Amino acid sequence: MRPKSKKTRHGFDLLVKFLSSIAALIGIIFLVWIIFEVAARGVKALDWNFFVAPPTPPGTEGGGVANAILGTLAMLILASLIGVPTGIFAGVYLAEFGDNRFGEAVRFASKVMMGIPSIIVGLFVYALLVLSTGHFSGFAGALALAIIMLPIIARTTEDMLALVPNALRESALALGSPGWKMTLAIVFRAARSGLITGVLLAVARVSGETAPLLFTALNSPFWPKSLNQPTANLTVTIFNYAMSPYRDWQQIAWGASLLIMAAVLTLNIFMRIVLRERKKK
């Protein structure tokens, strides 16, 4: 092989540098494009009725997604009530006691579960709850969301607790504190902002989920009176409205998209700021 001349080598290097800058630019262009389109189209749908009125049939003025906002919030809260404590304690097990075979298995399962498609979780809860009770329900939707949260929270909790220096644990134990008190009062306090970030991350992740709700909570044009029936929610509403041929429904789907996107991105940016503050300390 003949050595290439210095000129070709440096020319090629320049080309690669140029291409990689373009690639980075492409990523940013798509991000801006998506955010811009959703914001521009969505903002037209946002009026008073959008936030306070239930949906209307196509062609009728004054429809909103208030019932879906309420349903989504209710399911998110219930999902957090189930998923956050179990996830945190699973993480505690991994960080504090998980240095054995069982811990390894749980750790492996949590990593694998984070990559399981959310639609599969929806199918699972459908088979578990919807088939056995005979109807779709908000409870099933919340359970599906909780299952998705569980491994995310367990993983971040383990990571955050691992950051707490062992000297802190040892000092607590040396002062005569029992192990559980040491974990809950000392280790949790030291890892507090990290734990909160992990929880918010999981909430942000599931608040945009659609696939697991399709077969569990389904959707409904009515106010959610109880979670024991099909429950209106924003994401499935977006799906149904976007696929409908009616312009005004599609418009509302854009509005709901903007709402979801704004909420998720705000949560994400907020968490990043919190994490950065923590690192500075």
Place this chain on the structure above:
Amino acid sequence: MTRLAGKKKRHKSADRLFQYFSALCGLLLLLVMAGILFELIRNSQPSISRFGLKFLVSTSWDPVTGQFGALTSIYGTLVSTFIAMSISLPLSLVIALFLVELAPPILAKFVGYAIELLAAIPSIIYGMWGLFVFAPFMSQHVQPGLNKTLGFLPLFQGPPMGIGMLTAGIILSLMVLPFTSAVMRDVFQMVPAVVKESAFGLGATTWEVTRKVTLRYGLQGLLGASFLGLGRAVGETMAVTFVIGNDHRISASLFAAGNSIASTLANEFTEASDKLYLSALIELGLVLFLITLIIQALAQLWLKRIEKGAGKR
């Protein structure tokens, strides 16, 4: 003395309770995973006993006559994933190169942040944007051009409808990009500065250092990254459902509509009225679950092996 002993005993049992309770929560994770497998197998029994292994190789999907085969969905999943990976892997490689080697720190931080935000956008938003904004863009600008220049290939023939396999693959590549480029960036940063500096010192250009030092050094990590991205792309549901066209057909052209396992589920599940139809759909879900399970398990084992190796070095 006895009081102290009693207190100690109480503490001990409370400790044990605490440990058991957290172990129980950990066990829950294992139970859920086993439960998913069990429920999917149990509920797809009618379809499994009716079609057997033929389910995996049959292309017919007819709810009216009760004939179900998964091949079109599996094919669509594989093709859309392949398109996504073949775009996002090289793209994330050069993006990682940009972030680590080229950009000034402030710019790298900003760009890296923007790329990560792509992962935060929910799937359904990609779907809305893909259907109403990107698909028309594809049909007006990209597909006619591809047809004119590469139209001699059967891949790029047919009417430019916008929706279809190619559009789904491109949107998937955007969604996978943050995951692959994050891992690649970590891999690039893992290379000891001394090694790179030695190569620079010998007069190598940035690209030569990347190709001959960094990539060699981090090859295993890159493989793990692609596996993780693959796992994401295979199971993506909503964005694909919006733009893939949902047609049970295998076409040579990437412009044609198709379907994937996840999109078939999202589209047809609530319409499935009879038992056989429902169990066929659940068996599709089982196939998808097994595919992602294998990919994820391989990726995790692989990454773990590398970590161990890195510890030894």
